[in-house]
Amino acid sequence: MTGQDHLPVGVFDSGIGGLTVLRVIHRTLPGESTVYLGDTARVPYGTKSPEVVTRYALNNARFLVKRGIKLLVVACNTASAVALPALEEALDVPVVGVIRPGARKAARTTRSGVVGVIGTEGTIMSGSYERELLKIRPDSTVKKRPCPLFVPLAEEGWEDNPVSRAVALEYLGDFASGGMDTLILGCTHYPVLARPIQEAVGQNVTLVDSATAVAEVVAEELGRLDLSSSNGKAPAHEFFVTDVPQRFQTVGERFLGAPLFGIRQVDIDPH
Amino acid sequence: MTGQDHLPVGVFDSGIGGLTVLRVIHRTLPGESTVYLGDTARVPYGTKSPEVVTRYALNNARFLVKRGIKLLVVACNTASAVALPALEEALDVPVVGVIRPGARKAARTTRSGVVGVIGTEGTIMSGSYERELLKIRPDSTVKKRPCPLFVPLAEEGWEDNPVSRAVALEYLGDFASGGMDTLILGCTHYPVLARPIQEAVGQNVTLVDSATAVAEVVAEELGRLDLSSSNGKAPAHEFFVTDVPQRFQTVGERFLGAPLFGIRQVDIDPH
Numbered sequence: 001m002t003g004q005d006h007l008p009v010g011v012f013d014s015g016i017g018g019l020t021v022l023r024v025i026h027r028t029l030p031g032e033s034t035v036y037l038g039d040t041a042r043v044p045y046g047t048k049s050p051e052v053v054t055r056y057a058l059n060n061a062r063f064l065v066k067r068g069i070k071l072l073v074v075a076c077n078t079a080s081a082v083a084l085p086a087l088e089e090a091l092d093v094p095v096v097g098v099i100r101p102g103a104r105k106a107a108r109t110t111r112s113g114v115v116g117v118i119g120t121e122g123t124i125m126s127g128s129y130e131r132e133l134l135k136i137r138p139d140s141t142v143k144k145r146p147c148p149l150f151v152p153l154a155e156e157g158w159e160d161n162p163v164s165r166a167v168a169l170e171y172l173g174d175f176a177s178g179g180m181d182t183l184i185l186g187c188t189h190y191p192v193l194a195r196p197i198q199e200a201v202g203q204n205v206t207l208v209d210s211a212t213a214v215a216e217v218v219a220e221e222l223g224r225l226d227l228s229s230s231n232g233k234a235p236a237h238e239f240f241v242t243d244v245p246q247r248f249q250t251v252g253e254r255f256l257g258a259p260l261f262g263i264r265q266v267d268i269d270p271h
Numbered sequence: 272m273t274g275q276d277h278l279p280v281g282v283f284d285s286g287i288g289g290l291t292v293l294r295v296i297h298r299t300l301p302g303e304s305t306v307y308l309g310d311t312a313r314v315p316y317g318t319k320s321p322e323v324v325t326r327y328a329l330n331n332a333r334f335l336v337k338r339g340i341k342l343l344v345v346a347c348n349t350a351s352a353v354a355l356p357a358l359e360e361a362l363d364v365p366v367v368g369v370i371r372p373g374a375r376k377a378a379r380t381t382r383s384g385v386v387g388v389i390g391t392e393g394t395i396m397s398g399s400y401e402r403e404l405l406k407i408r409p410d411s412t413v414k415k416r417p418c419p420l421f422v423p424l425a426e427e428g429w430e431d432n433p434v435s436r437a438v439a440l441e442y443l444g445d446f447a448s449g450g451m452d453t454l455i456l457g458c459t460h461y462p463v464l465a466r467p468i469q470e471a472v473g474q475n476v477t478l479v480d481s482a483t484a485v486a487e488v489v490a491e492e493l494g495r496l497d498l499s500s501s502n503g504k505a506p507a508h509e510f511f512v513t514d515v516p517q518r519f520q521t522v523g524e525r526f527l528g529a530p531l532f533g534i535r536q537v538d539i540d541p542h
Contacts, residue, residue, distance in 0.1 A: 041323045042313055047426075049515035052312045121518075149434075152423045155318075158441075163420075166437045170429075244320035247392075269540065 005227050008033035008238070009218060010069030010093075012060040015043035016155065016248060017188035018075030019255035021098065021211045025073070026237070026258075028215035032222070033235040037064055038252075039268075041242035044151060046120025046187070050082040053122060057083035061091055063240070063268045069093060070227045073218060077119050077187050077210070081126040094221055101217045102184055102210030103132035109206050110182040113137065116175060116205070117144040118197075119186030120151065129186055143180060147171045147190075154192040155251050164193055168200035176201040184208045192255065239263040276498050279304035279507070280489060281340030281364075283331040286314035287426065287519060288459035289346030290526035292369065292482045296344070297508070297529075299486035303493070304506040308335055309523075310539075312513035315422060317391025317458070321353040324393060328354035332362055334511070334539045340364060341498045344489060348390050348458050348481070352397040365492055372488045373455055373481030374403035380477050381453040384408065387446060387476070388415040389468075390457030391422065400457055414451060418442045418461075425463040426522050435464055439471035447472040455479045463526065510534040 009029075011022050015038045022036055037060050039045075045053045057079040061072055072095045074080045074087065080097030087095050106115050106129075117129040124146040133140050149167050158164050176183070183205050185191055191209045198207060222228045229235070241248045245263035252260050280300075282293050286309045293307055308331050310316075316324045328350040332343055343366045345351045345358065351368030358366050377386050377400075388400040395417040404411050420438050429435050447454070454476050456462055462480045469478060493499045500506070512519045516534035523531050 041319060043318075047314075047518060048312060049517075052514050149420070149423050149427060152420050156420060161441070163434070163437045163441050166434045170432070170434050243323050246320075247318060 004070045005229055006231050007068050007070040008035045008236070009071050009073060010035050010037070010064035010067075011073040011075050012037040012039065012057075012064060013076040013188060014038070014045040014078065015040045016252050016255055017151070019252050020188050020191050021073065021075035021214055023256050023258070024211040024215045025218060029219055029222070031229045031235055033229065033237065035064060035067060035069060035238040035240070037240045038248055039242050040248055044120070045076060045078040046122045046148065046151060048122060050122070050126070053079055054083040054086050057087060058090055059268050061087050063266065065091055065093060071096065071218065071221060073214060074098065075188055075214070078122040081123045081128040094225065096214060096217050096221060098188070098210040098214050099128045100132050101213035102186065102208060103129050104136060105210070105213040106182050106184050106208045107133055107136040107140070109208055110140065112179040112181045113140040114178055114180040115140055115142050116180050116183040116201070117142060117186050118147045118172070118183065118190065121146045121148060123186050129184055141178070143175065143178070145171060145175055150193055151187065151189045154189040157251070157254065159192055160195050164196040165199060168193065168196040172197065172200040176205050180205060182206050182208055185210070240266050242266060242268055275341045276500055277502050278339050278341040279306045279509070280342050280344060281306050281308070281335035281338075282344040282346050283308040283310065283328075283335060284347040284459060285309070285316040285349065286311045287523050287526055288422070290523050291459050291462050292344065292346035292485055294527050294529070295482040295486045296489060300490055300493075302500045302506055304500065304508065306335060306338060306340060306509040306511070308511045309519055310513050311519055315391070316347060316349040317393045317419065317422060319393060321393070321397070324350055325354040325357050328358060329361055330539050332358050334537065336362055336364060342367065342489065342492060344485060345369065346459055346485070349393040352394045352399040365496060367485060367488050367492060369459070369481040369485050370399045371403050372484035373457065373479060374400055375407060376481070376484040377453050377455050377479045378404055378407040378411070380479055381411065383450040383452045384411040385449055385451040386411055386413050387451050387454040387472070388413060388457050389418045389443070389454065389461065392417045392419060394457050400455055412449070414446065414449070416442060416446055421464055422458065422460045425460040428522070428525065430463055431466050435467040436470065439464070439467040443468065443471040447476050451476060453477050453479055456481070511537050513537060513539055
């Protein structure tokens with residue numbers, strides 16, 4: 001891998017949500033360049049089958065690998081949940097998903113051992129958080145629930161209004177029972193709705209967001225593989241989307257917490 | 272077109288919503304066979320650009336035309352709003368969208384001339400209902416508003432609960448002012464939420480759903496082109512989806528109002 005350290009870290013997501021992960025990567029690894037791909041023409045992945053999500057994930061990853069990256073972050077819970085083995089097999093770069101880091105953080109956080117997981121239908125159906133948690137902490141009890149409306153709510157920007165509170169209560173009002181003390185936000189959109197989610201589950205439950213854990217794993221991996229950026233140049237950040245950039249820009253700046261420049265549209269459909 | 276009358280009517284939608292249109296076609300034209308394609312691998316279209324929606328619409332239409340259809344119904348408001356000219360140019364079969372029939376019905380319904388239109392971002396941004404209404408009734412005033420959360424709410428099955436009422440109030444609580452007496456449900460999912468929508472706009476506003484109007488136009492066109500089914504055989508109904516059928520079946524039966532049998536998955540990505 002010598003001579004690869006100048007390359008950017010590649011990050012893909014089904015759309016905008018992964019920008020909450022990119023935000024923490026930028027903060028944790030300020031010297032690293034990044035290239036982000038949001039598959040906005042085929043978003044969302046959360047209601048789609050493992051087969052279709054895996055096909056789209058491979059398309060996305062190949063686009064980034066062709067451009068040149070030193071490590072790939074799958075910043076989409078659904079794709080991490082169902083497509084990670086296929087990506088690891090198909091690609092020559094190290095791949096970091098969001099599930100294992102998130103599960104590891106939750107295992108460190110919980111005292112009672114009762115952990116909740118919320119996410120899209122695809123992520124929850126896959127049982128992947130449960131599997132990873134039980135590997136690390138076999139005595140834990142995992143409760144899971146899909147919350148499909150949280151994604152469109154977060155994109156609508158209704159972060160803290162009566163509707164978000166009503167939806168959070170409908171999904172989670174009875175969820176944090178049986179000693180649950182930790183809740184994994186198993187979808188990159190959900191941190192945007194942290195306030196209504198926290199209100200619905202109560203203040204005794206700690207919310208775990210994978211983004212910080214992912215950024216730590218990326219830092220560890222780059223160090224371990226001797227791939228950390230060392231040329232001292234100012235990092236560059238590139239953004240690609242598969243549909244027109246307008247909506248990605250408007251909604252995305254809120255998710256990234258910074259202005260978005262030079263978003264480019266690309267066609268990655270297999271022809 | 273002689274000898275084509277035994278062919279089915281083709282219907283496509285971005286996913287499940289078009290089943291509310293198919294339901295009325297089945298009721299209005301009980302002798303006609305139909306073939307439905309739901310593009311569930313790429314749903315939703317409502318937040319995507321005209322370019323991408325047009326590409327997907329052409330894919331869908333070509334799949335149905337290859338199977339053999341005598342008329343194509345574009346049962347998706349977003350695709351009807353942006354892709355109808357491209358479809359009409361590319362295909363050799365007559366094409367019926369949902370916008371013009373819906374606008375015609377609204378123009379007949381309104382007394383005040385103040386008409387509201389709600390739909391996805393794509394439909395509303397296109398201004399297509401407005402254009403069609405003003406052609407028929409140039410003195411009308413059109414108010415429009417995107418309601419993106421209605422689609423996931425309808426798919427979640429929350430047709431009549433506190434969340435649907437809160438969302439409808441948030442979008443439409445102040446919408447039906449200025450003498451509005453007619454509201455076009457400009458998305459095939461919205462009839463499922465008719466009750467909370469009606470409550471939010473008040474009982475003086477008549478809701479117009481394109482489905483009935485579309486079925487009437489399909490009957491007219493088949494008659495005009497001498498394409499009505501005349502072989503006296505029992506009609507057959509086929510269903511295709513681009514992702515695994517499970518979710519389409521569960522949610523779709525509610526939309527169609529009938530059991531769904533033999534749904535088949537197809538890959539229509541351009542290779």
